[in-house]
Amino acid sequence: xxxxxxxxxxxxxxxxxxxxxxxxxxxxxxxxxxxxxxxxxxxxxxxxxxxxxxxxxxxxxxxxxxxxxxxxxxxxxxxxxxxxxxxxxxxxxxxxxxxxxxxxxxxxxxxxxxxxxxxxxxxxxxxxxxxxxxxxxxxxxxxxxxxxxxxxxxxxxxxxxxxxxxxxxxxxxxxxxxxxxxxxxxxxxxxxxxxxxxxxxxxxxxxxxxxxxxxxxxxxxxxxxxxxxxxxxxxxxxxxxxxxxxxxxxxxxxxxxxxxxxxxxxxxxxxxxxxxxxxxxxxxxxxxxxxxxxxxxxxxxxxxxxxxxxxxxxxxxxxxxxxxxxxxxxxxxxxxx
Numbered sequence: 001x002x003x004x005x006x007x008x009x010x011x012x013x014x015x016x017x018x019x020x021x022x023x024x025x026x027x028x029x030x031x032x033x034x035x036x037x038x039x040x041x042x043x044x045x046x047x048x049x050x051x052x053x054x055x056x057x058x059x060x061x062x063x064x065x066x067x068x069x070x071x072x073x074x075x076x077x078x079x080x081x082x083x084x085x086x087x088x089x090x091x092x093x094x095x096x097x098x099x100x101x102x103x104x105x106x107x108x109x110x111x112x113x114x115x116x117x118x119x120x121x122x123x124x125x126x127x128x129x130x131x132x133x134x135x136x137x138x139x140x141x142x143x144x145x146x147x148x149x150x151x152x153x154x155x156x157x158x159x160x161x162x163x164x165x166x167x168x169x170x171x172x173x174x175x176x177x178x179x180x181x182x183x184x185x186x187x188x189x190x191x192x193x194x195x196x197x198x199x200x201x202x203x204x205x206x207x208x209x210x211x212x213x214x215x216x217x218x219x220x221x222x223x224x225x226x227x228x229x230x231x232x233x234x235x236x237x238x239x240x241x242x243x244x245x246x247x248x249x250x251x252x253x254x255x256x257x258x259x260x261x262x263x264x265x266x267x268x269x270x271x272x273x274x275x276x277x278x279x280x281x282x283x284x285x286x287x288x289x290x291x292x293x294x295x296x297x298x299x300x301x302x303x304x305x306x307x308x309x310x311x312x313x314x315x316x317x318x319x320x321x322x323x324x325x326x327x328x329x330x331x332x333x334x335x336x337x
Contacts (some may be wrong), residue, residue, distance in 0.1 A: 002311070002314055002315050002318050003301060003306065003311050003314040003315070004306065004311075006091065006092060006095050006127065006314075007090055007092055007301055008090075008091075009088075009089045009090050009091060012140070013091040014074075014091060016289045017037075017070065017073065017091065017094060017095060017098065018066075018070055020095070020098070021066055021069065021070060021098050021102070022066065023155050023322075024098075024099075024102045024321060024322060024325050025062060025066060025102065025325070026250075026325075027326055028062060028105060028108045028109075028324050028325070029058070029059055029062060031058065032058070034058060034061075034106075034109055037042070037106075037111070037282050037283070037284060038280055038282055038286060039111060039112050039154055039155070039156075039282075040111065045152045045193065046152040046153050058109070061109045061110040062108060062109050062110070065108065065109050065110040065111070065114060068110070068114045068118070069097075069098055069101060069102075069114070070094075070328055071118070072097065072114070072117055072118060072121065073093065073094030073095070073097045073098050074094050074129025075118070075121045076093040076094055076097055076121070076291065076294060076295070077090070077091055077093050077094050078102060079093075079121070079124065079125060079128075080093060080295070080298075081277060082128075083128050083256070083257075083260060083323065084124070084257075084300055085253075085256070085257040085260040085261065085295075086295065086299050086302055086303075087094030087253075087303070088095065088302050088303070090298060090302050092294075092297075092298035092301060092302060093294045093295055093298045094291075094294075095292040095315075096294040096297050096298055097290050099317060099318065099321050100235070100286065100293055100294060101286055101287055101290050101291040102234075102321055102325065103228065103231055103232075103286075103321050103324055104187055104228065104283055104286055105324065105325060106283070107283060107284060107286065107287070109282065112153045112154040112283070113154050113157075113284040113287045113288075114155040114287065115150070115153045115154065116150040116151075116153060116157040116160075117158070117287050117288065117291075118158070119146050119147075119149065119150040120150070120160060120163075120288070120291075121291075122146060123143045123146055123147065123160065123163065123164065124163075124263075124291075125138040125324075126140075126142065126143045127139065127140075127143065127163075127164065127167035127263070128260060129172070129173060130167065130171050131171045131172075131256055131259065136175060136177055137172060137175075137178055138181065139178075140167070140168060140178050140181050140182050140185070141181035141182070141184065141185045142185065143164055143182075143185070144161060144164055144181065144182040144183070144184070145185040145188060146185075146188075147161050147164065147186060148159045148185065148186045148187070148188065148189040148190065149189055151154075152189065152231060153282070156274075156280055156281055157279070158186075159274060159278070161182060161186055162270055163267055163270070164182050164183060165179075165182065166263060166266050166267070166270075167263060167264045168182070170259045170263055171259060171263075172260060209261070216252070217259045220299070223227070227324050227327055228324055230320075231320045231321070232322055234316060234320060235293070235317075238297065238313060238317065239293070239296070241300070241313070242296050242297055242299070242300035243296065244305075245299075245300050245304060246261065246296065246299060246300070251304070261295075261296075261299075262293035264295055264296065265290070267288070267289075267291065267292050268289055268292040268293065271285055271288045271293075272285075272289065299319075301314055
């Protein structure tokens with residue numbers, strides 16, 4: 001039933017999404033504390049503007065995050081509408097994105113990573129636009145510039161530059177100037193900040209210290225409950241199924257669609273490597289890996305047969321997220337009896 005409703009492209013689905021997201025997040029509005037992460041203690045240079053907002057007003061910070069996540073979800077739908085790599089118009093990428101990122105309850109709030117994800121989607125669109133672009137593609141200069149600006153909010157997003165290099169390999173023939181543009185664009189905002197400090201005779205030590213701490217500090221250890229671990233295992237199981245389906249149908253797709261799905265695959269793999277190999281990355285990486293997952297899962301549920309197995313898989317995905325968010329309330333209700 002869930003799958004039949006949400007795989008359609010009817011306007012009712014767009015109207016349902018905010019209510020579904022609010023229903024998932026509702027228990028979090030009654031908490032009187034927020035889980036802090038590395039990005040709260042070692043913020044980007046610009047994120048200090050929002051740091052008090054993100055930790056001092058629980059209800060407001062959650063409402064702002066709800067709006068941003070809905071915007072991100074609909075931006076993913078727009079990507080598919082523009083480049084049509086799933087080959088059907090659907091709201092599923094938005095729905096699946098909000099499900100995946102909502103599965104980790106401590107991240108159900110405004111944070112610096114959300115700003116970076118908005119910028120990342122812009123970068124992805126610019127990379128896709130560069131395909132078959134005649135002449136020098138300046139897409140990679142402004143994309144690298146946006147990566148650098150993003151790192152001023154969430155320091156670890158500086159590593160998004162690797163996504164641009166993947167785009168250059170997949171979508172462009174070799175032009176050395178385009179590679180150089182990524183370096184220039186990446187360094188320009190930092191050069192401007194350094195120039196500002198020296199021109200106005202300000203102490204640059206604090207800026208240097210903030211960057212250093214943001215890159216070298218380990219992420220906090222967070223103990224995951226059993227239900228989140230089970231949900232993560234189910235997502236991995238679903239990843240195997242959907243990847244197998246993609247492999248079987250990969251050669252039937254247009255060249256551009258194949259490149260796009262290859263790009264998302266590499267984003268997913270590299271993001272996982274970031275999480276395990278770079279100490280400063282924590283569970284906030286979920287906001288990044290949810291992008292390729294939402295498209296891969298959408299591809300499967302849109303194009304595979306609408307049978308009872310796929311209905312069960314989709315229903316388990318939906319109910320699993322709701323259970324994670326509500327199990328404390330359910331236990332309290334059970335204990336009353």
